[in-house]
Amino acid sequence: MNLKDSDGKAINFERLEFLGDALLTTIIAEYLYDYFPKAKEGTLTKFRAKIVSRTKLNQIGKNMNLIELLEVSNNQNYFGDDIHGNLLESFIGAIFIDLGYLKTKNYVLKKIIVPNINIDDLDSLILSFKAILIEWGQKEKKNIEFVTREAEAIKKKIEYSTQIFLDKKLLSESKAKSKKKAEEKASKIASSILKLNSRSMHY
Numbered sequence: 001m002n003l004k005d006s007d008g009k010a011i012n013f014e015r016l017e018f019l020g021d022a023l024l025t026t027i028i029a030e031y032l033y034d035y036f037p038k039a040k041e042g043t044l045t046k047f048r049a050k051i052v053s054r055t056k057l058n059q060i061g062k063n064m065n066l067i068e069l070l071e072v073s074n075n076q077n078y079f080g081d082d083i084h085g086n087l088l089e090s091f092i093g094a095i096f097i098d099l100g101y102l103k104t105k106n107y108v109l110k111k112i113i114v115p116n117i118n119i120d121d122l123d124s125l126i127l128s129f130k131a132i133l134i135e136w137g138q139k140e141k142k143n144i145e146f147v148t149r150e151a152e153a154i155k156k157k158i159e160y161s162t163q164i165f166l167d168k169k170l171l172s173e174s175k176a177k178s179k180k181k182a183e184e185k186a187s188k189i190a191s192s193i194l195k196l197n198s199r200s201m202h203y
Contacts, residue, residue: 013090016097020089023096024052027108035119047122051113057085060116066091088112129187132196133164143167146186148179162186 028051032044039047050056061067061084069087092112096104113119130146137144144166151161162182163173172193174185 013086016090016093017086018089018093019096020091020093021052023092023101023104024089024108027105028052028113030105031109031113032119050122051117054082054085056117057088058082059084060112061085061088063116064088064091064112128184129191130183133187133190133194136194136196137166146183148182151175164190166190 025048028048029044032039032047036044036047058081066087067084069091092104092108095107099107133144136142144164145168146162146164148160148162151159157177159175159177160179160182161173161175162179162185164171164186172186172189174182174189176182176185
């Protein structure tokens with residue numbers, strides 16, 4: 001992105017994003033450590049991963065309308081969904097540069113985390129339907145097979161199709177613009193059919 005600030009200087013969003021990502025990880029780790037004094041390291045790590053997942057950060061960035069700061073709302077599709085999470089991390093990095101760590105921490109917790117995440121519900125927040133499905137298969141000694149192929153292009157855009165087989169029988173299928181998203185969407189459908197939830201994941 002070739003953007004400039006009010007003084008005409010180029011803004012390096014990648015550097016701010018790098019800084020914001022590190023800050024967010026640290027702030028969340030510290031917060032969870034205090035909030036769950038008896039939780040083990042593995043549990044805290046999984047909780048943190050749920051909060052800072054790309055999907056969650058994209059959702060929060062979108063809720064905060066950070067895309068409007070770029071004045072490129074009409075071209076949002078050009079950047080893809082990850083622009084929202086990237087902007088959120090860049091925004092946090094910029095706050096740190098201007099105000100320091102303590103004020104950044106307070107802002108992140110009060111304005112970003114509390115309004116968008118119910119900490120007490122982290123245990124039931126699903127991070128990956130595919131992970132749940134695979135773990136269930138291992139636990140129940142079921143054969144789960146993912147078959148992902150490049151689907152027929154629509155308007156010259158590549159799509160991927162994923163089929164999930166349970167003991168050689170087709171369980172679910174879905175399409176998406178990336179292999180990862182196609183597998184996750186198909187896994188979500190399969191998890192719904194099998195009535196699985198995040199309780200299948202061991203903390």
